[in-house]
Amino acid sequence: MTSKYETEPKGYTMTTVMQEAARCLLCEDAPCSKACPAHTNPAKFIRSVRFRNVKGAAETIRENNALGAICARVCPTERYCESACTRAKIDGPIDIGGIQRYVTDMERKENMQILHAGKENGMNVAIIGSGPAGLQAAATLRQKGYGVDIYEKNAKAGGYLTYGIPEYRLPEAIVDYEVQRIVNLGSNIKYNVAVGKDITMDDLKAKYDAVIVAIGASAAKTIPMFEHNICTESAISFLARAKENKGKLDDLPDNVLVIGGGDVAMDVVTTLKKLGVTHVTDMVYEEFSEFKASKKELEGAQKEGVTIVDGYVPTDVRQNKVTFKHRKIDSEMTITADKIILAIGQKVDADGLNIDIQHNEIPFRKVRFHTKDPKVFATGDIVDGDKTVVYAVQKGKEVAEEIDRVLGGQDND
Amino acid sequence: MIKKDLSIDSLGVHFENPFCLSSSPVGNCYEMCKNAYDAGWGGIVYKTLSPDHFVIDEVSPRFSQLTKEDTPFVAFKNMEQLAEHPMAQDLADMRRLKKEYPDKVLIASIMGETPQDWTNLAKLVTEAGADMIELNFSCPQMTSHTMGSDVGTNPELCKTNCEAVKKGTNLPVLAKMTPNIMTMIPVVKACLEGGADGVSSINTVKSITDIDLDNKVALPSINGKSAVSGLSGKAVKPIALRFLQQIRSAAGLEQLPVSGIGGIETWEDAAEFILLGASTLQVTTAIMQYGYRIIDDLTNGLMHYMDEQGVDHLKDLVGIANKNILPTNQLDRDYKVYPKIDWDKCIGCGRCFISCQDGAHQAMGWDDDKRLPTFDKSKCVGCQLCALVCPVGAIKLGLVEMKPGRKGDPAKVDASTFQLPNAEN
Numbered sequence A: 001m002t003s004k005y006e007t008e009p010k011g012y013t014m015t016t017v018m019q020e021a022a023r024c025l026l027c028e029d030a031p032c033s034k035a036c037p038a039h040t041n042p043a044k045f046i047r048s049v050r051f052r053n054v055k056g057a058a059e060t061i062r063e064n065n066a067l068g069a070i071c072a073r074v075c076p077t078e079r080y081c082e083s084a085c086t087r088a089k090i091d092g093p094i095d096i097g098g099i100q101r102y103v104t105d106m107e108r109k110e111n112m113q114i115l116h117a118g119k120e121n122g123m124n125v126a127i128i129g130s131g132p133a134g135l136q137a138a139a140t141l142r143q144k145g146y147g148v149d150i151y152e153k154n155a156k157a158g159g160y161l162t163y164g165i166p167e168y169r170l171p172e173a174i175v176d177y178e179v180q181r182i183v184n185l186g187s188n189i190k191y192n193v194a195v196g197k198d199i200t201m202d203d204l205k206a207k208y209d210a211v212i213v214a215i216g217a218s219a220a221k222t223i224p225m226f227e228h229n230i231c232t233e234s235a236i237s238f239l240a241r242a243k244e245n246k247g248k249l250d251d252l253p254d255n256v257l258v259i260g261g262g263d264v265a266m267d268v269v270t271t272l273k274k275l276g277v278t279h280v281t282d283m284v285y286e287e288f289s290e291f292k293a294s295k296k297e298l299e300g301a302q303k304e305g306v307t308i309v310d311g312y313v314p315t316d317v318r319q320n321k322v323t324f325k326h327r328k329i330d331s332e333m334t335i336t337a338d339k340i341i342l343a344i345g346q347k348v349d350a351d352g353l354n355i356d357i358q359h360n361e362i363p364f365r366k367v368r369f370h371t372k373d374p375k376v377f378a379t380g381d382i383v384d385g386d387k388t389v390v391y392a393v394q395k396g397k398e399v400a401e402e403i404d405r406v407l408g409g410q411d412n413d
Numbered sequence B: 001m002i003k004k005d006l007s008i009d010s011l012g013v014h015f016e017n018p019f020c021l022s023s024s025p026v027g028n029c030y031e032m033c034k035n036a037y038d039a040g041w042g043g044i045v046y047k048t049l050s051p052d053h054f055v056i057d058e059v060s061p062r063f064s065q066l067t068k069e070d071t072p073f074v075a076f077k078n079m080e081q082l083a084e085h086p087m088a089q090d091l092a093d094m095r096r097l098k099k100e101y102p103d104k105v106l107i108a109s110i111m112g113e114t115p116q117d118w119t120n121l122a123k124l125v126t127e128a129g130a131d132m133i134e135l136n137f138s139c140p141q142m143t144s145h146t147m148g149s150d151v152g153t154n155p156e157l158c159k160t161n162c163e164a165v166k167k168g169t170n171l172p173v174l175a176k177m178t179p180n181i182m183t184m185i186p187v188v189k190a191c192l193e194g195g196a197d198g199v200s201s202i203n204t205v206k207s208i209t210d211i212d213l214d215n216k217v218a219l220p221s222i223n224g225k226s227a228v229s230g231l232s233g234k235a236v237k238p239i240a241l242r243f244l245q246q247i248r249s250a251a252g253l254e255q256l257p258v259s260g261i262g263g264i265e266t267w268e269d270a271a272e273f274i275l276l277g278a279s280t281l282q283v284t285t286a287i288m289q290y291g292y293r294i295i296d297d298l299t300n301g302l303m304h305y306m307d308e309q310g311v312d313h314l315k316d317l318v319g320i321a322n323k324n325i326l327p328t329n330q331l332d333r334d335y336k337v338y339p340k341i342d343w344d345k346c347i348g349c350g351r352c353f354i355s356c357q358d359g360a361h362q363a364m365g366w367d368d369d370k371r372l373p374t375f376d377k378s379k380c381v382g383c384q385l386c387a388l389v390c391p392v393g394a395i396k397l398g399l400v401e402m403k404p405g406r407k408g409d410p411a412k413v414d415a416s417t418f419q420l421p422n423a424e425n
Helices: A015-021 A042-050 A054-064 A067-075 A098-108 A131-142 A171-185 A201-207 A234-243 A263-274 A295-304 A389-407 B030-039 B087-100 B117-129 B157-169 B183-191 B234-248 B268-276 B285-290 B292-309 B350-358 B385-389
Strands: A122-129 A145-153 A187-191 A209-213 A232-234 A255-259 A279-286 A308-311 A312-318 A323-324 A330-335 A339-342 A376-378 B008-010 B013-015 B017-019 B043-049 B063-069 B071-078 B105-110 B132-136 B173-176 B198-201 B205-207 B229-232 B257-260 B278-283 B335-343 B362-366 B372-375 B396-401
Touching: A015 A042, A015 A098, A054 A067, A054 A098, A054 A232, A054 A323, A067 A098, A067 A171, A067 A389, A122 A131, A122 A201, A131 A171, A171 A187, A171 B234, A187 A330, A201 A209, A209 A389, A232 A234, A232 B205, A234 A263, A234 A339, A255 A263, A263 A279, A263 A295, A279 A312, A295 B132, A376 B008, B008 B278, B013 B105, B017 B292, B030 B043, B030 B087, B030 B292, B043 B087, B043 B117, B063 B234, B071 B234, B071 B285, B087 B105, B087 B117, B087 B229, B105 B117, B117 B132, B117 B157, B117 B372, B157 B183, B157 B396, B173 B183, B183 B234, B198 B234, B234 B257, B234 B268, B268 B278, B268 B292, B278 B285, B285 B292, B335 B372, B350 B362
Parallel strands: A122 A145, A122 A209, A145 A187, A209 A376, A232 A339, A255 A279, A255 A339, A279 A308, B017 B043, B017 B278, B043 B105, B105 B132, B132 B173, B173 B198, B198 B257, B257 B278
Antiparallel strands: A312 A323, A323 A330, B008 B013, B063 B071, B071 B229, B205 B229, B335 B396, B362 B372
16 A cells, blocks of 8 residues: 555546636636746646646646646645635635646646757757756757756756655656656756766866756755754755655654754655654744745644644754743743754755855846856756745746857757 | 425316426336335326337437536437336336325326327326326437427327327327427427327427547447437526427417426526426436435425515416517617626626627726726627626626617616626625
């Protein structure tokens, strides 16, 4: 039997997706489409579903978003398209993510090949990192006829999609499928190659017409008092282990304390519960009114029975005992746990890449995506803007457009 | 719970309520009819009996449906013909039903091939205890051209068969009409001349619901082939109401007893048929989809409607809408009425704008910044398409104006009937 950790929620059927699509008001100048950071145009693909043209719907999604099946599952739609949905003024927004998942599932079942490589223009681009921004940049560049090599330091592509987001939210098979599409476009992924270590930045600059740094924020942040605590693991380390082992972790105790209140923290606590941990306590810096995690993920965690305490900061740790103080009221509590997981954010590890990083982003420049080196571009989470998959996709598209503008490849379009 | 008298007399027969099963798969044997009576149906038109020499041999599968968005059974197509039990068994079932349910109405539906068949069948069902006989001149999927809807489009044949029936019975006789005809009136009149006492209308509409796009065959596919056959369900209701009006507005037929059939699902559908002149009602498709239990809301809903209307007897509602349906050339064309937008209700979806731009007269505009429709009265013709497409009922009928050069007082235009079907109040 598939474990809870490995089970995705049920998707729509033809009948139920039609019910949802029929709720859509098919607005003039639809606000949902304007609110999609990746311009995925939900109004158009929902209209296609309503008029029973699922293949047309798949084209609309895929042509705008090389990771359409992934975004369908992990995009915090409540913050983007669904927040703008006119139907919310009657009852609730259309489940746009759910409809997108149905359409991309059908695209997969029908084995549709929507994106095609452009005529080769003789120029080549190296991309460092195969997270969502790197993958989308590769897809866009391939469609424009650039040769693309992706350098991935890990054994699998996808970055946080593969090593972070839990299986029940984003099955690895879906990521593999989307990566394969991009490989099928002619992108070449070089696995287990760390730029700055196995190959130098100068080598890349010599070999390619442009280099894109799409490394994301892959290192865990910590708090000094936890640095040498043997009971503590970082969220990204825990999530990666869970994903790699399909949830089969044999070192899980019965009482885990998690610190952090973002989407990553929600992934951690929900995963712990799904893996059978009885007591999962999440201490969160923000109060609920200022919560960072998406409502959907918070609700998922609450549904699993996670104890979430808001407004507390850790003040002391002794082995497995952590003392917290409320930020605003006079309140203190000490929690003893068998394991502590820190989910307080990530930072950029750009060692050996010779690229300026300040506060986990490249310095702001008037023309986005440029670095101090005219040949080196940046994209994804190290560029200003939201740190969500859908934003990474859009930044991936935009950095490819910018490179195309600089290199003049559009002459071949 | 509300209690109103739903009983009605038609052709000398007393119905405890006007709701009957129509002659179809839903009343095909003793057990089914018993269950329907127990559920509360007032009458049953037992599935059509035919002479034993006409062999009923059905196809499989035999149904298909028309859908829209997520709505199934918008219309329903069937290829079933008549009762397929040996006639003796059906007659025994009818006898037993009448004995156990003496106060419920049992109508026998029959279909013969020759006048002699019709006489014999009439005799047999009369002996079995039926209260009334319905003549099936209208089944569109018979395998013989001397039976079914081909007969129902031929006034002479209908008259001859009615005469034959009358030789075999003294019971009241309803002739069941086919809608697959431009006008029913010559057929209705021929049936009455032949001795029929009233009509049932309508039987199913000849149809093809859909084509299997891969196999290039209509549905249902019977070993790779299909055929035109009868359509029923909600989508045929407008056609049924139109024929009902045609019959009841024909000279000399204004008081003709009619059993109304065609897409009845709700008490509202039922009330519509009654207002247009049906005194009894027949239902199949909704039962096939939902079961006999729909009778609960048909009867209860109709009682509440009578209560709202201040009516104690159902007969007082029969046909009172006929006079308000006129030939198009007799309608008042002197005024127009503009839409009125309730800005508190408007959610800014722009559907009125889209429909007015592409399907009407470009009176509705669109303010991009405010995301709200605008209205140019000078272009508006008062068609009210905008009100029909509004998903929140924010558009109502507003200002009434006489057309240039026309006489009349806008205030005297009867605004009480300005009810739009989707307006949520």
